[in-house]
Amino acid sequence: MSGRVTLEVLDPGPLATLQDRGRRGWAHLGVPRAGALDRAAAGLARRLVGGTEDDAVVETTMSGIVLRTRRAVTLAVTGAPCEVRLGRRPVAHAAAVTVPAGVVVTVGPAITGVRSYVAVAGGIEVPPVLGSRSTDTLAWVGPPRLAPGTELATGVPGAVPEPPAAVVVRPRAPVLRLHRGPRADWLEDGAWGALDGAAYAVAPDSDRIGLRLDGPPIRRRDGELPSEGVVLGAVQVPPSGQPVVFLADHPTTGGYPVVAVVADDDLDVCAQLRPGEEVTLRVL
């Protein structure tokens, strides 16, 4: 790698990983796609520091991350709103900030939402695995999760763009719109219609693999399918009737019926839903 170490991880929080747009073309070998869960937030962070859309960014979970700069860097924090501090000095969220060497950068706990993103001008350089710098947390393909002491190298920064006049992040209602899934015929009569407007709570064991929902059981036929390929956003219904929305690190095949698929545009919403929060389903 040509990059030089510019950042050191002091405290990664419960889970901090590098994520880019994920791996394509390996699902037939059982490799999850991975990639940033909140794609819009990760994309905004990259653009703020003048990065390319393939740059890897840091994805944090709930309690942020603490980094120390080894060299001067320009970075931006987006996604879940949080306090960002250089030493003790607060700086703007969703803005490019140039940080001198030797400064502790604190990305604070998420005030709302779950995942914040840190992009660094020049892009974070780690050797790609199967064409991507994303860490998949199901099979652990890709770079290891960030740990205290992890050193991050960055490439040569391009010009940091003029900051936008105002960064407007569209607030998203906790609503997931559903396409019919390949096994919608496994639903009992009336069960598809019953999904429209149904409210579920986000279960505490939700993660990058799946958003687990807790609420009225979805009534479906008994039995299991032979394993079949599943897509991002697939809504799988195990025999309990409590649905799971497959997120970026989902297994490539599954044996429970996929009765619905979350609209692609709503997957970023899934990335920021906290355990206990309520989400409403809408059928398309």
Next chain:
Amino acid sequence: MGPRACLVELEDAVAAASLAAWARAARLPAEEIVPAAATVLFDGVYPASVEAALPRWPAGGEPAAGPLVRVAVTYDGPDLERVAGHWGCSADEVVEQHTSTELVALFTGFAPGFSYLGGLPAHRSVPRLSSPRPRVEAGSVALAGSWCGIYPAASPGGWLVIGTTEAVLWDPARRQPALLAPGTRVRFEAVG
């Protein structure tokens, strides 16, 4: 299943592997082509384009023979006798059947590089363990239903383990990271 994917149903895993191999060779524009037990998932496609291409698939045709990989196995698995019990034969006869049958990797699931190998006769089907082992070592050669599989990495598992191999099933640094990618023919050889 959403505007950009479709699932094609087939009669079995052999047909699914054959369609997937054909679609890959025909360069059907899809981000992912994922064969499974009786389906092929086309992801990142316009479903209409898949529908339009399907009639060109010579259904029922034998899938093109893939490369042959020989896998050396030490038949010392904890479930070898159990398999012999299910088959109503001796452990030696299990080894004889397993080493005399050419298997073929039909699809992957469960973990990167875990291939479902078909070709054992249906009457050699075995049930999974009633409670899975918390840890099955990497390289464990195992049976479930009429499938054979090799664990690429240590994991919990409920397949019946008949032996072990030192072959490296999964290495992302290789050009072909999976030793037994779909289409690969497999011959087991007893060692030790």
